[in-house]
Structures are given as structure tokens and as C-alpha cells.
Amino acid sequence: xxxxxxxxxxxxxxxxxxxxxxxxxxxxxxxxxxxxxxxxxxxxxxxxxxxxxxxxxxxxxxxxxxxxxxxxxxxxxxxxxxxxxxxxxxxxxxxxxxxxxxxxxxxxxxxxxxxxxxxxxxxxxxxxxxxxxxxxxxxxxxxxxxxxxxxxxxxxxxxxxxxxxxxxxxxxxxxxxxxxxxxxxxxxxxxxxxxxxxxxxxxxxxxxxxxxxxxx
Ligand code: ITT
Numbered sequence: 001x002x003x004x005x006x007x008x009x010x011x012x013x014x015x016x017x018x019x020x021x022x023x024x025x026x027x028x029x030x031x032x033x034x035x036x037x038x039x040x041x042x043x044x045x046x047x048x049x050x051x052x053x054x055x056x057x058x059x060x061x062x063x064x065x066x067x068x069x070x071x072x073x074x075x076x077x078x079x080x081x082x083x084x085x086x087x088x089x090x091x092x093x094x095x096x097x098x099x100x101x102x103x104x105x106x107x108x109x110x111x112x113x114x115x116x117x118x119x120x121x122x123x124x125x126x127x128x129x130x131x132x133x134x135x136x137x138x139x140x141x142x143x144x145x146x147x148x149x150x151x152x153x154x155x156x157x158x159x160x161x162x163x164x165x166x167x168x169x170x171x172x173x174x175x176x177x178x179x180x181x182x183x184x185x186x187x188x189x190x191x192x193x194x195x196x197x198x199x200x201x202x203x204x205x206x207x208x209x210x211x212x213x214x215x216x
Contacts, residue, residue, distance in 0.1 A: 156203030
């Protein structure tokens with residue numbers, strides 16, 4: 001079985017390979033293919049964006065791609081088809097910031113902002129709202145497309161708090177400011193294994209692994 005993992009994010013991809021290592025599938029990622037134009041992530045929810053990405057990349061890698069207005073085929077069909085196209089949309093939801101950065105996590109502040117700059121902006125906004133709870137969560141919405149339709153979808157969530165200050169160098173993205181109370185540390189202070197046991201992407205891809213195995 002060939003799966004297209006439709007992400008351009010190398011950190012997500014490393015975690016996904018780790019999570020699906022025990023499933024007998026060939027994983028191909030967008031990083032293994034010639035560059036595609038990326039779809040605009042216009043959804044207002046993680047789930048909408050996950051579906052949008054899964055369907056977009058599925059259409060572009062089908063054996064019988066939809067025809068354009070002048071009969072031209074969608075690009076990229078020569079490197080498909082895949083049995084399934086798997087996309088995920090994820091991000092950090094901070095309650096005191098009314099859910100921000102949320103679906104804008106990858107582009108929060110500016111598309112080219114560094115994570116330390118983003119952390120500083122989050123702390124600046126939190127300081128403007130003293131007394132609000134520090135609760136936050138990471139969400140991962142996953143969608144699987146096949147033959148132009150969504151064949152499976154699920155989500156994973158991890159609940160935590162915004163740390164008093166960034167800590168740790170493991171993981172990626174917002175991990176240094178995500179404090180996970182049961183570990184007494186941020187997700188950037190634990191191993192990848194420990195993170196994935198409890199985190200959003202771990203939950204979502206373990207459910208995907210069970211679904212794939214049921215169909216084998
Ligand atoms: P693709 O759309 O190509 O998959 P992306 O990075 O643009 O890559 P998203 O739109 O889903 O993906 O944005 C996800 C962002 O959320 C990611 O870039 C991080 O900033 C943040 N994020 C998601 N999961 C995370 C995690 O496990 N740890 C830390 N930050 C995370």
C-alpha cells in the first residue's frame with residue numbers, strides 16, 4: 001500500500017514516519033516529489049484545512065486526474081497514483097488569546113517570523129490579559145482522501161498550559177512554550193517518543209494506523 005503524506009513540514013514528517021513505522025505501508029511525502037504549488041489554506045477550522053489539503057493533493061496525483069478547462073490534466077499524475085493521500089492540519093490553541101494562533105500557527109505574526117519572535121508575541125499578548133487562564137492545547141486534524149473523496153478523518157488533542165517561559169530544545173514549533181502538567185515539563189524537554197505517546201499527532205496517527213490495519 002502506498003500512502004502520500006501530504007506535508008511539506010519536515011518535523012511533522014519525521015514524527016509521522018515514527019508513528020507509522022510499524023504499519024506495512026510505503027510512505028512517500030511531498031518532499032520526495034517534484035515541487036507542487038501549495039493550496040491556500042482557507043479553512044477556518046483544522047478539519048476543513050486537513051480535508052482541503054488531502055483532496056487537493058489527491059486530485060493532483062490520481063491516475064485519472066480531473067481535466068482542466070482545455071482538457072489539460074492536473075499536474076503530477078505521473079508520480080501517482082497512491083492508495084491514500086493523508087494530510088493533517090495542526091496548531092496551538094491558546095484560550096486566553098481567543099484560540100489564537102490556531103489555524104494560523106504556521107504563519108503567526110509573519111510567515112517568516114522565527115519561533116522566538118512568535119513566543120515573544122504570545123507572551124506580550126498574554127501580559128495584556130492578566131488573570132486569564134494559561135490553558136492551551138495542540139490539535140491535529142487528519143484527513144485521508146481517495147478517488148476524490150474523504151475516506152477517513154480523525155483528530156488528536158493534547159491539553160496543557162503556556163509555560164512561564166520557553167524551555168527545552170527538542171521537538172519543533174511551539175513545543176518550548178507548551179507545558180504538559182503530567183510530565184512537569186514542556187514538550188521540548190522530553191524525547192520524541194515521550195512526546196508522541198501523549199501528543200495530538202500521536203493520537204491522530206495511532207487511530208489512522210488502526211484504520212489502515214483493519215482494511216488490510
Ligand atoms: P503542511 O501544511 O505542509 O503540513 P505546515 O507547517 O504549514 O505544513 P500547518 O498549516 O498544519 O502545517 O501548521 C502547523 C503549525 O502548527 C506548525 O508549523 C507549528 O507551528 C504548529 N505545530 C503543529 N504541531 C506542532 C507540534 O507538535 N509541536 C509544535 N508546534 C506544532
